[in-house]
Amino acid sequence: MSSDALSNLLHEERRFPPSDEFAAEAVATSELYDAAAEDRLGFWEDQARALHWETDWEQALDWQPPFAKWFVGGKLNVAVNCVDRHVDAGNGDRVALHWQGDPVDDKRTITYRDLQKLVNQTANALTELGVEAGDPVAVYMPMIPETIATLLACARIGAPHTVVFAGFSADALASRIRDADARVVVTADGQYRRGEAAPLKPNVDDAVAKCPDVRNVLVVRRTGSDVTWNEDRDLWWHEVVDRQPEEHEAQAFDSEHPLFILYTSGTTAKPKGILHTTGGYLTQVAYTHRNVFDLKPESDVYWCAADVGWVTGHSYIVYGPLANGATSVMYEGVPHPGDKDRWWKLIAEHKVSILYTAPTTIRTYMKWGPEPLQEHDLSSLRVLGSVGEPINPEAWMWYREHVGGDKTPIVDTWWQTETGAIMISPLPGVTATKPGSAMRPLPGISAEVVDEEGKPVPNGGGGYLVLTEPWPSMLRGIWGDDERYKETYWSRFEDMYFAGDGAKKDEDGDLWLLGRVDDVMNVSGHRISTTEVESALVSHPKVAEAAVVGANDPTTGQGIVAFVILRGSAAEGETLVKDLRDHVAKEIGPIAKPRQILVVAELPKTRSGKIMRRLLRDVAEHREVGDVTTLADPTVMNLIGEGLDKSKGDEG
Numbered sequence: 086m087s088s089d090a091l092s093n094l095l096h097e098e099r100r101f102p103p104s105d106e107f108a109a110e111a112v113a114t115s116e117l118y119d120a121a122a123e124d125r126l127g128f129w130e131d132q133a134r135a136l137h138w139e140t141d142w143e144q145a146l147d148w149q150p151p152f153a154k155w156f157v158g159g160k161l162n163v164a165v166n167c168v169d170r171h172v173d174a175g176n177g178d179r180v181a182l183h184w185q186g187d188p189v190d191d192k193r194t195i196t197y198r199d200l201q202k203l204v205n206q207t208a209n210a211l212t213e214l215g216v217e218a219g220d221p222v223a224v225y226m227p228m229i230p231e232t233i234a235t236l237l238a239c240a241r242i243g244a245p246h247t248v249v250f251a252g253f254s255a256d257a258l259a260s261r262i263r264d265a266d267a268r269v270v271v272t273a274d275g276q277y278r279r280g281e282a283a284p285l286k287p288n289v290d291d292a293v294a295k296c297p298d299v300r301n302v303l304v305v306r307r308t309g310s311d312v313t314w315n316e317d318r319d320l321w322w323h324e325v326v327d328r329q330p331e332e333h334e335a336q337a338f339d340s341e342h343p344l345f346i347l348y349t350s351g352t353t354a355k356p357k358g359i360l361h362t363t364g365g366y367l368t369q370v371a372y373t374h375r376n377v378f379d380l381k382p383e384s385d386v387y388w389c390a391a392d393v394g395w396v397t398g399h400s401y402i403v404y405g406p407l408a409n410g411a412t413s414v415m416y417e418g419v420p421h422p423g424d425k426d427r428w429w430k431l432i433a434e435h436k437v438s439i440l441y442t443a444p445t446t447i448r449t450y451m452k453w454g455p456e457p458l459q460e461h462d463l464s465s466l467r468v469l470g471s472v473g474e475p476i477n478p479e480a481w482m483w484y485r486e487h488v489g490g491d492k493t494p495i496v497d498t499w500w501q502t503e504t505g506a507i508m509i510s511p512l513p514g515v516t517a518t519k520p521g522s523a524m525r526p527l528p529g530i531s532a533e534v535v536d537e538e539g540k541p542v543p544n545g546g547g548g549y550l551v552l553t554e555p556w557p558s559m560l561r562g563i564w565g566d567d568e569r570y571k572e573t574y575w576s577r578f579e580d581m582y583f584a585g586d587g588a589k590k591d592e593d594g595d596l597w598l599l600g601r602v603d604d605v606m607n608v609s610g611h612r613i614s615t616t617e618v619e620s621a622l623v624s625h626p627k628v629a630e631a632a633v634v635g636a637n638d639p640t641t642g643q644g645i646v647a648f649v650i651l652r653g654s655a656a657e658g659e660t661l662v663k664d665l666r667d668h669v670a671k672e673i674g675p676i677a678k679p680r681q682i683l684v685v686a687e688l689p690k691t692r693s694g695k696i697m698r699r700l701l702r703d704v705a706e707h708r709e710v711g712d713v714t715t716l717a718d719p720t721v722m723n724l725i726g727e728g729l730d731k732s733k734g735d736e737g
């Protein structure tokens with residue numbers, strides 16, 4: 086168990102009652118629990134009715150474990166739900182996006198009417214490029230309004246998008262384009278990060294060189310940097326999209342039509358393409374966004390500070406807020422030490438009332454001290470959300486005190502790329518919160534903590550988090566790999582979804598998430614597989630073998646620590662560690678760069694040859710090494726300890 090998890094347990098007794106500010110809706114919101122308990126499927130049908138359906142469904146759920154179909158026979162268009170119906174309802178002048186670029190003077194205000202025009206033109210452009218319903222489109226873009234328009238345009242024409250985070254390498258992009266079989270890629274010349282322009286198009290050029298089936302690359306001009314151009318393939322957005330008609334006739338798609346594929350790390354080196362579909366997904370993201378954040382679309386200004394490249398961006402920057410007609414802030418940049426008060430200025434400027442971010446960001450600001458916040462008026466904030474990793478009670482308290490003025494409820498939301506939407510979270514005004522606990526499954530969601538045998542643990546016990554009933558926004562599978570879908574999520578326990586997370590039920594039955602129980606690391610809220618980093622390392626000519634672990638890190642949650650054995654003829658050399666870190670960045674992306682690389686002579690293995698990561702984690706976290714009796718050669722750990730002493734100062 087991590088030290089954060091331990092400290093969580095010590096803080097269990099602290100509790101914050103629901104705030105009176107939410108009293109007006111508290112009764113209605115708490116009734117959701119009763120309604121869902123009484124008739125779960127009827128409850129979800131009620132939530133689905135909040136959307137606009139062209140054709141009603143005939144059946145709420147068709148469950149052939151582990152394959153689900155929700156709102157069977159229903160037809161709807163996601164883009165119509167996220168844009169057109171708000172315009173039709175007379176809210177065309179409402180701001181959809183207050184966009185702020187990384188350069189201070191780059192700002193745009195986009196109303197729902199503006200967004201409608203942009204989405205329609207983009208849909209027409211994609212159609213002109215030959216994209217039809219069912220054709221996957223790859224998206225490798227910065228945090229700009231065109232990215233949202235691209236996603237909605239794909240949804241509008243029924244083309245599933247596969248967004249690849251713009252921090253991933255060309256190789257990672259290429260493997261995703263190939264796996265999804267995308268023939269069109271949408272990108273930009275570059276993006277701004279930490280005050281500087283960073284190129285994107287060259288990565289796409291390198292990736293597409295390995296993807297012969299890609300016929301077009303559509304490029305937004307963002308930074309104006311020089312790009313190499315392939316006349317047969319590349320098209321400028323402003324030349325193709327801007328000249329399109331502003332009208333587009335939308336067609337309704339089946340509730341189970343694929344909406345997107347999003348790749349996430351699993352326990353093997355190959356990322357999994359998580360498939361989400363239309364009706365159930367949109368129902369649950371809209372429902373959770375409305376209730377978990379107590380959204381008032383007419384008055385709230387909502388800011389989810391994630392990137393569209395991750396599931397949080399898909400569900401809570403794009404689909405949830407827009408389905409609800411919310412006004413959002415969209416920010417291109419990321420927090421950095423050179424500009425510590427940018428975030429808080431943005432909150433004060435737009436009077437942001439709901440903020441949704443990750444614990445790693447909160448811990449970064451904790452490290453920098455509260456002064457930058459104190460210079461700005463943050464009193465507009467009324468709900469604070471946390472996502473992506475366990476939030477330690479210290480960060481939770483700091484968030485509440487310094488960001489939330491000691492009054493704002495915090496919703497710690499547990500979910501995953503696979504779940505599509507929030508599953509476990511307090512509800513503001515209804516749930517008494519405990520710093521560090523995600524509390525209870527939402528109305529309509531059934532979760533349990535079970536032991537090795539799959540039996541529910543009693544209050545006070547710990548085990549594995551499982552979901553015991555299908556839910557509307559659940560993944561429908563792994564793209565092209567039903568066997569892996571069954572094996573990964575449905576084989577560990579019978580008829581239960583295995584989330585891969587450890588959890589504890591406290592004496593009141595409230596849930597505490599304790600981090601991954603598999604070989605997946607969580608670095609700054611991003612999922613990275615140990616095996617993926619290991620295979621990147623062994624693809625370097627000097628590396629014979631590698632083992633990677635996630636070690637506790639006070640800011641990023643976990644940090645990547647790698648142990649490598651060099652090939653016989655390779656010498657250690659001064660730049661080796663840097664070369665290896667750069668190599669991993671090239672293979673996967675900078676987020677996967679190990680914090681520390683140790684060159685060792687041996688790795689601890691069991692007699693059957695399995696690497697004992699537990700022992701390596703002890704070394705990486707500077708702890709006394711645990712039980713070594715199952716090692717084939719117990720003396721190996723002494724050698725590794727010596728390697729550790731030698732490598733001090735290598736931490737990147």
Ligand code: PRX
Nearest residue numbers: 472473474475497498499500501502598612
């Ligand atoms: O380990 C859990 C952690 O993040 C994993 C899911 O990662 P990803 O699919 O990238 O989605 C992140 C954004 C939803 C989970 O298996 N996780 C996510 N939220 C929490 C969390 N761990 C503890 N508390 C949370 N609130």
